[in-house]
Amino acid sequence: MENIVKVFKGTGFSSLSAQEIEILENHLFCIDGKGMIVKRLAPSDSSYQSTLQAAKDEQKLIELKEGQYLLPGFIDLHIHAPQWAQSGTALDIPLYQWLNTYTFPLEAKFEDTAFAKKVYAHLVDTLLANGTTTGLYFATVHEEASYLLADICARKGQRGLVGKVVMDDAEQNPADYRDEDTESALADTERFIQRVKALQAETVQGVYPVVTPRFVPCCTDEALAGLGKLAEKYDVHVTSHCSESDWEHGYVKERFGKHDTQVLNDFGLLRDKSVMAHCNFLSDADAATFKETGTAIAHCPISNAYFANSVIPIKQFHEQGVEVGLGTDLSGGYDPSVYSAIRQAVISSRMLEDGVDTKKAPEERGTDHSRITVKEAFYFATVGGGESVRLPIGRLAEQYAFDAQVIDTTVAQASMPIFDENEPLEDIFQKLLYLTKRENIVSVWVQGKQINE
Incomplete structure (x- = not known):
């Protein structure tokens, strides 16, 4: 003993x-x-x-x-930490409008570290009380507030994986909420990685820096390429959104002539420690790329119901060898509890298999072999999450x-x-x-x- x-x-x-x-x-x-x-x-x-x-x-x-x-303990693979302040509001409008009307103005406030501290401390306490022992976080474009979130996780005892968000494209982001330019976005990200790695060395449960392009529409090609190089240089986690909705998926196809998956992979952002949120519109070829690169899906069933324009065939992707975990996606998902994500994952999968259009015959209404059991959803919330971030957790x-x-x-x-x-x-x-x-x-x-x- x-x-x-x-x-x-x-x-x-x-x-x-x-x-x-x-x-x-x-x-x-x-x-x-x-x-x-x-x-x-x-x-x-x-x-x-x-x-x-x-x-x-x-x-x-x-x-x-x-x-x-x-x-x-549950592992939440997709949390927008600053959005905790708006959880439960504005979920009845399209994603693009939601981001620009509510979300980006809120996230801009996190330049004020006193405000950030109040929100982030309350969030981490709330997640721990709901059984979330590990969280993969998007913070904001602000280096200091992003580091503050990592420090709060460290002090409160939660295992946090935290990303300073990169949004450097002046044409695609609001003037009052974006990185000053590509050079500063990359320099701030590198310094953030170094600072969180130093904090990690002092933390028993571990805190980890994450390379975090918000999503392809917010970033220039130069930023995406630079972030891929930083991920390789420091061997850190990567997270972003991928093929989330008709709008986002369509924008990337129009800009690059290919899916998010191939774009992110071309820039070195699909790696063994990468976790991509949503992924509703992956093709079979995209899923094969996820498997080959070791990239995981953060399945966010509640926010998908509001913003994704679809139900992801999560069972099929998992059976193709893609790693899967669950995310609450605060605040696109309104509930901080992974229990709710477990329940909605089961519900959504059953609706996909059975179909929802009663004008069609039962045999034409749904997608066969789509439903997951509560055991599978529990696996995603625990083991799947741990394997996705390459840590010995979840069992x-x-x-x-x-x-x-x-x-x-x-x-x-x-x-x-x-x-x-x-x-x-x-x-x-x-x-x-x-x-x-x-x-x-x-x-x-x-x-x-x-x-x-």
């Missing part, structure tokens, strides 16, 4: 694959000083009782109560970081309908995913450290 600093005892759920869940009944999870799961023991293991007794004797045991369950398994959320099904203000003490654990797992509210998440752990209770 020398290298073990705490031992959790309880029942948890973790993905083995997109189709199969591990039910870890009354397991022990042994955590070392670096916050990693170094040993996981089932009651049938020979060292279970001795490890349990030693943990009690050394006061290292944390035991879940009756009605409490352990889930991996309650040995050699993974202990990122976890404790769900209490008995809390008075949000108790769940579990009346049979012998209810199958697989059924309880489904209830957790469909019924958990913020009130049910009674504690959150990141890298072995309790963040809130």
Whole structure:
């Protein structure tokens, strides 16, 4: 027990694959000083009782109560951090109008770091309370406010991947919200990468800089090429939007004569640590490029319903070998909870398979083999997200970081309908995913450290 600093005892759920869940009944999870799961023991293991007794004797045991369950912390692959201030507003207008009327004027305010601090601190607290232990963030064009977001993640204990957004095209961006020019956009990005890497070295759970062209329409060719070179030079994550809507996808085809995927790949922005949001209009050739380059899709089912003009065939892309995680896409998605993204991912996939136009016959209405199960959506929210960002997170398994959320099904203000003490654990797992509210998440752990209770 020398290298073990705490031992959790309880029942948890973790993905083995997109189709199969591990039910870890009354397991022990042994955590070392670096916050990693170094040993996981089932009651049938020979060292279970001795490890349990030693943990009690050394006061290292944390035991879940009756009605409490352990889930991996969720990984949100697409968050517009500044847009938290407008969540729940203006979702009834087209994407282009929404950006220029509401979003860009709001993001321009983040030049004021006092305002940025207020919004970002509230956001990170909110996400942690909802079980999001890792977030991949778009910040704004402002270097200082973007660094502030990384620093807030570091201090509050969330694993944050943060990008200073690049928007350098004077013809495509508003005069009061864009990079001054291409040269300064690239210089600010490089300095931001260096600063966050220094912060990362001081942070237990890790914070990471991300190369972040907002999307192709906002950037000049020179900026896209320069960002690709910075991603290679520093071996950092990359994120952007890709083939999100009819407008954005169409703009790129008109400007370059090819899809977003090929444009981004030509500029060196599709890499092993790249995560592209939405991707609704990928062709089979685009999906093959994603697979070849190791680029992942951040599936954002709620915001897609508002702005994407389509339902993404996410099951097909995943079966083609493309890595997939989930994103809330605040504030195009109004809800900060990945639980809502899980539920909407299932709903949207069923609507795609069954179809929505009742004027057509049932056999002509939908797209076959499109629906995903809640197990698949849970996999995307955990394992898929971890694999997408190339970090050992998303599983309650040995050699993974202990990122976890404790769900209490008995809390008075949000108790769940579990009346049979012998209810199958697989059924309880489904209830957790469909019924958990913020009130049910009674504690959150990141890298072995309790963040809130």
